[in-house]
Amino acid sequence: MTNRKNVEKKITKKADKEDSRARSSSSSLFSTPEGWLEIGTIVAPQGLDGQMRVYPDTDFPERFEVPGIRWLLRPEQTEPKTVELLSGRYIPGKNLYIIELEGVEDRNQAEELRGCKLMVQQSDRPQLGEDEYHVIDLVGLPVFIQESGELLGSVVDILPAGHDLLEVQLHQEGQLGEKSQKNILIPFVKAIVPVVDLAAGRIEITPPDGLLEL
Numbered sequence: 001m002t003n004r005k006n007v008e009k010k011i012t013k014k015a016d017k018e019d020s021r022a023r024s025s026s027s028s029l030f031s032t033p034e035g036w037l038e039i040g041t042i043v044a045p046q047g048l049d050g051q052m053r054v055y056p057d058t059d060f061p062e063r064f065e066v067p068g069i070r071w072l073l074r075p076e077q078t079e080p081k082t083v084e085l086l087s088g089r090y091i092p093g094k095n096l097y098i099i100e101l102e103g104v105e106d107r108n109q110a111e112e113l114r115g116c117k118l119m120v121q122q123s124d125r126p127q128l129g130e131d132e133y134h135v136i137d138l139v140g141l142p143v144f145i146q147e148s149g150e151l152l153g154s155v156v157d158i159l160p161a162g163h164d165l166l167e168v169q170l171h172q173e174g175q176l177g178e179k180s181q182k183n184i185l186i187p188f189v190k191a192i193v194p195v196v197d198l199a200a201g202r203i204e205i206t207p208p209d210g211l212l213e214l
Contacts, residue, residue, distance in 0.1 A: 011132070011133050011134075011135055011138065011158055011164045011188060012131055012132045012133075012164070012188075032117075032119075033073070033078060033079060033080065033119075035121060035122050035123075036071070036073075036080060036119045036120070036121060036122060037058075037119065037120055037121070037122055037125070037136070038057045038058075038117050038118070038119060039056065039057055039058040039060075039063045039064075039070075039118050039119065039120050040054040040055060040056045040057055040058065040063070040064065040097070040117070040118040041054065041055045041057065041115065041116070041117055041118070042054055042110075042113045042114055042115065042116045042117075042118070043055050043096075043114065043115075044114060045107045045110035045111050045114075046098050046110070047107070048106065048107050049105070049106065049107075050100065050101075050104040050105045050106050050107070050109055050110050051098050051099065051100055051110065052098070052099055052100075052101070052104070052110045052113060053096050053097070053098060054088075054096065054097045054098075054099050054118065055095070055096060056095065056096075056097060060126050061090060062126075063118075063120065064085070064088035064089075064090070064097040064099055065088050065089065065090070065097075066085075067084075067085050067086055067087060067088075068084070068085055069082055069083070069084060069085075070082075070083050070084075070085050070118050070119070070120065071083065071118070071119040071120065071121075072101075072113070072116055072117070072118060072119070073116060073117040073118075073119050074113075074116050075115060075116070080117075080119045083101050083102065083103075083118075084101065084102035084103075085099060085100075085101060085102075086099075086100040086101065086102055087099065087100045088100070101113075122136070131190070133196060133198070135158050137198055138155050138158060138166070138196070138203070139155050139156065139157065139158070140154060140155060140156075141154060141155050141196075141198075141201060141202060141203050142154050142201070142202055142203070143155060143166070143168050143186070143202075143203045143204075143205060144202060144203070144204050144205070145204075145205060145206075145207065146194065146195065146204040146205060146206050147206065151171075152168060152170060152205070152212075153168045153169045153170040153171055153184075154168065154169055154171075155167065155168055155169075155203065156168070156169045156183065158188075159185065163187040163188060163189050164187075164188045165185040165186065165187055165188065166185070166186040166187075166188055166193070166203070167183055167184075167185055168183065168184050168185075168186055169181055169182070169183050170182045170183065170184060184211075184212060186205060186207070186211065191206070192205055192206060192207060192208065192211070193205050194206055
């Protein structure tokens with residue numbers, strides 16, 4: 001599966017008992033170049049006039065609905081190339097966009113782009129609202145227990161569920177001094193994750209009884 005830290009996803013810290021939208025990411029046969037984010041994968045032609053179906057890996061619909069410059073990464077390439085998005089529309093119920101790209105005028109040309117990735121630069125990420133965070137900014141942050149100040153571990157992934165979940169890798173000393181690594185899932189809700197300090201590079205949690213028991 002695509003590493004979520006390399007796609008343009010956001011995560012919202014919800015109030016307790018408020019559901020968040022589940023999201024998934026597309027599979028990838030090649031790695032994302034440094035400094036870039038995947039926003040979608042071309043999965044099939046649409047019709048005969050060069051339109052394409054795109055599976056989105058972004059939470060920002062303007063990436064496919066607002067014309068302008070995007071970047072295209074082919075499986076055999078290591079750097080994306082510029083491409084002009086002419087138009088795009090969302091298909092309700094299918095989680096797909098239908099797009100038109102400059103220079104793609106028939107089904108054969110669209111078919112040649114099957115499996116290609118659409119990209120944006122990391123520096124071009126949209127501004128977010130209160131309690132919203134880019135996934136890429138959370139992965140790698142250390143997680144502390146607020147009451148004791150103890151370092152629990154670090155975020156290694158974000159998993160979509162009823163509430164988004166922080167997957168935290170714990171660092172514990174095993175037998176013979178060897179480090180054993182275990183992961184725990186922490187609901188990303190205000191009652192449990194009251195502090196996300198990107199400037200300081202830390203997350204603080206107030207886990208309820210039983211959450212940290214393995």
